[in-house]
Amino acid sequence: MREVAVIGVGMTKWGELWEKSLRQIFVETALLALEDAGVGRIDSMYIGSMSPGLFIGQEHIASLLADYLGKTPIPAVRVESACASGGLALRQGFIEVASGLSDIVLVGGVEKMTDVDGSEATYTLGTAADQEYESFHGITFPGLYALIARAHMARYGTTREQLAMVAVKNHDNGSMNPLAQYPFKITVDAVLNSVLVADPLRVLDCSPITDGAAVVILSSLSTARKLKKPLIKIAGSGHATDTIALSSRKDITWLESTFQAAQKAYKMAGKKPKNIDLVEVHDCFTIAEICVTEALGFFDIGKGGEAVQKGLTSLKGKIPVNSSGGLKAKGHPVGATGVAQVIEIVKQLRGEAGQRQVKKARVGMTQNMGGSGGSALVHIFERI
């Protein structure tokens, strides 16, 4: 297996981009990534997108985007794993370069979510749950994570305030990220007084509806060395599945797919949790970040809430979590999220993260998950 590097990153401002189409958002972003990489040629493309079919009535988007980027006839593949589609695209691109079949691969993620109204968006996101045995009963994604939150609070004593502190910390970080959808700070009080969506989760516990894209360019390490830029290697890649129905799991509070994916990534990279300088995790809801930091091995089971309260996950804490602002403040254009996480880690490892720069960051991690944890991808990056 060949070693693989991230040689270019591109991201544009995320938000409710009424004036832009999916193809326009993607192409603008991809051009930035190609420019950053300083390469003209790509051998293939992988695009993570959860549901262009339901959001904009358009399938077959891999070819559409290759066409509008001016790259036909190269192979282009859309991959889908709900909210982990972007992380999956990265892994498929990584595998293709590592195999030697391609040398330079574009990995993108894109979602255009505001062409439908809120209830239609809620329905579309709900298709990532078990349609016949979860969604059929009226459960939503905030609802599924609320079920996890309630159980975690009851079993481990995680508090409502600790959940709020996740959102506050991510908005603190996001306030320093000009590309974030909501680049401003919020308070614990604001979270606790925001409108209930699915008890105990309130609207400020939830990541927003977002339009956006994120693109990275991968190449073999030998090609990357010729580019005379900071070398960021993909040191580990892990992917795992779990039941998509939350009720089918042995333990509702434990994210087994994230745990399994992390174990694989740690092993491939030869790293342990203590070797990771910062991590971008899938905080689709505040409770998710708490459960994920436990499953990744940064904190003991049940201690994720306490860790946030103690500031262990803040920018200057033991393990900075979501320096970008996370899904909460940066936004969550579903398929793009897993790729945007990579961009944050690459910027941090290059030392280009500006005000939110984590000092001496050399090893970073991303964790991206689909649905209520039915799929998870974990990647480890190292500056060499």
Place this chain on the structure above:
Amino acid sequence: MPTPSRAWREFPQRYRLEAGKCKKCGAVSFPPRLVCPVCGWREFTKTKLAENGKVLTYTIIRVPPHQFADQAPYAVAIVELSDGVKVTGQVVDCDFDKIKIGLRVKFEFRKMYSEGEAGVIYYGYKFVPA
């Protein structure tokens, strides 16, 4: 609009609570499966879910998907049945402040939602206090 086949092929599970019991390890799968998720065996006997259970965790949905717009707010729980199977379903006929982890509930046959003009009216199970 979906064809009625999507609704009727789930009738045995939704109307009669049919589950599959693994002939090798005895694990009960709901809905029934072709492969036992515990031991991998492929032979099952038809069984019926226990009708009583307790709430493991719950939420109140206040922002519903469009099919449930006329029902919100409503409670949804994961219920652990007395046979150990865990099932997701609404908890109805109960004030929200009476719903607690550990609340004893039982199945009832209820209307779920309808697809509107000339569409299917879906029925299935919900939970009520036992």
